[in-house]
Every structure is written in structure tokens, then in C-alpha cells.
Amino acid sequence: MKQLSILIPLVVTFILSYSQDAQNQTKSNTSQPETIPVGKGPDALFLTPNERYLYVANVEDSFISVIDTRTDKVVQTIDGTDYPWGFTRLGETNQVAVSGWDKGVDVIDFITHKIVRSKRYEQNLGGIVSTKNGKILFVIATDGNKVLKIDAESLEIIDKYATGNGPDGVGISKDDSKVYVTNTKDGTISIINLKTKTSMVIATGGKPELIHYNYDHSLLFISNFFENKIHILDTGTDKIVHEISGLDGPEEAVLSKSEETLYVVNFNNSKVYSYDAKTYEKLPQEFTVGAKPIGVVSAVDDSKLYVSNYGDNSVAVILLHSQSKLSDRDTEREILVKFKASVNESQIAQLASELGLQQIKTIAALRLRVFKITSKKSLKEVITACENQPFVEYAEPNQKVGTKLSRLRN
Known part of the structure; x- marks a missing residue:
């Protein structure tokens, strides 16, 4: 639940208990996880494609915290984003757009961690999403009951679409033809056809808020804070196909990278629940976390969860696998590398020779290659060396390539 204490006074009362009910059969991790201090009111999270850095939107502050996921420490702040609200990566580029409550959109290069362009608007802004190619942004104008269509390069407004009252979250369909907006004051979800500018409304009741999605945007996961539900909406049929209930002030509902697990953050009881994603x-x-949690992201090959604790000004770090399981990955000895469009075959061949890599699979259309490590270098050493190359977008331990490809957007 987005809260700006300086703008929207709101009293939230809740009781946080760390004791385990003897009747409860759920395995609850009641020990407090490690936490990373960040700015005021940490909220939305963005993980860079190589999973090396985590961006934290401090919604009651004027900067973004940058966490190194290998050390779990803040290594930098990105200043100048007043009350940062939400993130969206611009296609396959190395840029992420950030909406700010204080009427601004900033575009950040996540390689250099620097703002490359900015623009201010007339109204306060909320949720943000982009088209598949990253050329168009859709941003909620919260006090104007509108969605702004913005050119991602010039940041000029191209069009506007009416919403319901109290718009907050925004999502987009698999084919980029429709946007979905939660109307917190109406208890509805607006579905807007971008070509015809017509809309239909789904009545949910309560207070629908945040929208997340699976990899190809065929499903949206929409939190309803007052109804204590997650609505799962099919963007092909525009129908709610399932609901998860029994929550306690749900905020973000986010899939693991493998898309096998859905994690749901509960603001009121400071817990993260997990669900089978099928x-x-x-x-x-x-998992028990800090006060008033909101955001969650699964990182480092689904070995960690990061949770933003809005009430504690911190980010919780939850280890999902034992160290022995993590170290077992080094015996797999395969890496997946995504190269930039500018790479040439001689550069790839030289890199493979220097690191002792044997190419075993190529997906040319996606610029992906799978290598077996034949040298004595560790998996970590090889990945680091690859990521240091200017022509490599990211490198990671190889998973099931078929699973990964099924999640890549066409």
C-alpha cells in the first residue's frame, strides 16, 4: 500500500507476532532475516537483468538505493528521483524508467547507475509500465484519473486515457494492445483498448492496487488490499481466472525467475507467503520480515528473496537454499551468456579461448549461447569475466534452456 507520510497521513494499526501457533501446520521462518538499511519508505524493487544489482525505490525520499546482490550492501545511491514509485525496463536496452510521485519520470542507465534523461509533468505520478520494445511508457497520473502515454526517448506525452477514481497500478497485455489500471477508490480494474480508446471495467470491490505479471504478460497478478486477495487475470480473455484468498493486506505478488513459485507480501502481518505458480x-x-513490507523479488538464480520493509527503512534478505546447494551449482559447469547485438564471432571465440569455454548450444535469434566450462576456473570467476566484457549483456549459471526460452517474450 503506497503511503507518503508527508502527503497522505494514514494511521495503520497492526500487531506483529513472532510466536508460532501450535495448531499451525505451516512451516514459518520466524527468525528475522538479515536486513540492509536503505532510504525512507522503501517500496518497489528492480533487479538488473544480470541479477547483479537491486534498485530500491525509496518512496519517501529523493534517491534510489543500489544494492550489490553479491555482497548485500548498498554500493551507491542515484539521487534526484523525488519519491520514486515504480520501475519498468525499456525493452532489451540497458535502461530502466522510474516514475516519481513528485511529477517526474527519470530514465536510468543501469550499467552506469546514472540518470540519462528526465522530465517533469503537471500531475503526481504512480505506476509505470512499458511496451515490449521499450519505446512507449504508460504512467498513471494519480490525481488526474488518467494514464499518460509517453514517448520513452523524448519523454513527451503522446496521448491520455481516462481511468476510474484513484488509479494506482498499471499493467499491459501480451500484445501491447491493452493496458490495465487498478482504481483504488472505485474497487475496479479498467481495461483500456489503446487503439479505440474504449474501456471496460471489472468490479472487484475492496482496494485493488499493485499489478505484476508473468514473463510474457499473458497473466497479471493484482493485489486487493481490503479484500485480502490476489486476482489473477488472463490478458487474452480479460477475465479473472483465479483468486488467492486468506491474505492479510496483500501488496506485491511476484513470480520467481523460474516461474515455479509465486511470492505474496502481506503488509499487515509482515509475512511473505509462497504458492505453487501452476x-x-x-x-x-x-517468511517473517520487517514492518509493513511491500516489494519482493527473487534473485541470484532464485536462491534469495529481497523484501522491502516500508516501515523499517530496510530490505530483508532471505536465503532460499542452503550454502551446500548453492555451491553445488559450481559442479554444473555450464553458463548461459547473452551477447549484445554489436558482438562479432571473433570476440566470442577469443572469450571462449581465454576462459576455457566449449560452446554447446546457440539460440541465434536471442543472441544466447550455452558454454561448458572446461578450464579450472570457478563458475563465479567465469561469470564475472564474461560480465566484464563490453559486448556481453549478462552471464549466469545455465538452467534448463527450454524453460528459459518458454519465458522469453517474442
């Missing part, structure tokens, strides 16, 4: 059955694992 059946939506609740899993035994749940």
Missing part, C-alpha cells in the same frame, strides 16, 4: 496451492514455506 496450481496456486499454498506452499509450506512462509
Whole structure:
């Protein structure tokens, strides 16, 4: 639940308990995870494609915290984004757009961690999303009951679309033809056809808020704070196909990178619940975090969860696998490398020779290659060396390539 204490006074009362009910059969991790101090009111999170850096939107502050996921420490702040609200990566570029409550959009290069362009608007801004190619932004004008269509390069407004009252979150369909907006004051979701500018409304009741999605945007996961539900909406049929209930002030509902697990943050009881992403059955694992959590992201090959604790000005770090399981990855000895469009074959061949890599699979259309490590270098050493190359977009331990490809957007 977005809260700006300097703008929207709101009293939230809740009781936080760390004792385990003897009748409860759920395996709850009641020990407090490690935390990373950040700015005021940490909220939305953005993980860079190589999973090396985590951006934290401090919604009651004027900067973004940059966390190195290998050390779990803040290594930099990006100043000048007043009350940063939400993130969206611009296609396959190395840029991420950030909406700010204080009427601004900033575009950041996540390689250099620097703002490359900015623009201010007439109204306060909320949720943000982009088209598949990253050329168009859709940003909520919260006090104007509108969605702004913005050119991502010039940041000029191209068009506007009416919403309901109290718009907050925004999502986009798989084919970029429709946007979805949560109307917190109406208890509805607006579905806007971008070509015809017509809209339909789904009545949910309560207070629908945040919107997240699976990799190809065929499904949206929409939190409803007052109804204590997650609405799962099919963007092909524009129907709610499932609901997860039994929550306690749900905020973000986000899939793991593998898309096997759905994590749901509960603002009121300071817990993160986990669900099977296919059946939506609740899993035994749940995690106790800090006060008033909002954002969640699964990182480092689904070995960690990061959770923004709005009430504690911190980010919780939850280890999902034991160190022995993490070290086992080094024996797999395969890496997946995505190259930039500018790369040539001689550069790839030289890199493979220097690091002792044997190419075993190529997906040319996506600039992806799988290599087996034949040298004595560790997996970590090889990945670091690859990522230091200017022609490499990212490198990571190889998973099931078929699974990964099924999640890549066409």
C-alpha cells in the first residue's frame, strides 16, 4: 500500500507476532532475516537483468538505493528521483524508467547507475509500465484519473486515457494492445483498448492496487488490499481466472525467475507467503520480515528473496537454499551468456579461448549461447569475466534452456 507520510497521513494499526501457533501446520521462518538499511519508505524493487544489482525505490525520499546482490550492501545511491514509485525496463536496452510521485519520470542507465534523461509533468505520478520494445511508457497520473502515454526517448506525452477514481497500478497485455489500471477508490480494474480508446471495467470491490505479471504478460497478478486477495487475470480473455484468498493486506505478488513459485507480501502481518505458480496451492514455506513490507523479488538464480520493509527503512534478505546447494551449482559447469547485438564471432571465440569455454548450444535469434566450462576456473570467476566484457549483456549459471526460452517474450 503506497503511503507518503508527508502527503497522505494514514494511521495503520497492526500487531506483529513472532510466536508460532501450535495448531499451525505451516512451516514459518520466524527468525528475522538479515536486513540492509536503505532510504525512507522503501517500496518497489528492480533487479538488473544480470541479477547483479537491486534498485530500491525509496518512496519517501529523493534517491534510489543500489544494492550489490553479491555482497548485500548498498554500493551507491542515484539521487534526484523525488519519491520514486515504480520501475519498468525499456525493452532489451540497458535502461530502466522510474516514475516519481513528485511529477517526474527519470530514465536510468543501469550499467552506469546514472540518470540519462528526465522530465517533469503537471500531475503526481504512480505506476509505470512499458511496451515490449521499450519505446512507449504508460504512467498513471494519480490525481488526474488518467494514464499518460509517453514517448520513452523524448519523454513527451503522446496521448491520455481516462481511468476510474484513484488509479494506482498499471499493467499491459501480451500484445501491447491493452493496458490495465487498478482504481483504488472505485474497487475496479479498467481495461483500456489503446487503439479505440474504449474501456471496460471489472468490479472487484475492496482496494485493488499493485499489478505484476508473468514473463510474457499473458497473466497479471493484482493485489486487493481490503479484500485480502490476489486476482489473477488472463490478458487474452480479460477475465479473472483465479483468486488467492486468506491474505492479510496483500501488496506485491511476484513470480520467481523460474516461474515455479509465486511470492505474496502481506503488509499487515509482515509475512511473505509462497504458492505453487501452476496450481496456486499454498506452499509450506512462509517468511517473517520487517514492518509493513511491500516489494519482493527473487534473485541470484532464485536462491534469495529481497523484501522491502516500508516501515523499517530496510530490505530483508532471505536465503532460499542452503550454502551446500548453492555451491553445488559450481559442479554444473555450464553458463548461459547473452551477447549484445554489436558482438562479432571473433570476440566470442577469443572469450571462449581465454576462459576455457566449449560452446554447446546457440539460440541465434536471442543472441544466447550455452558454454561448458572446461578450464579450472570457478563458475563465479567465469561469470564475472564474461560480465566484464563490453559486448556481453549478462552471464549466469545455465538452467534448463527450454524453460528459459518458454519465458522469453517474442
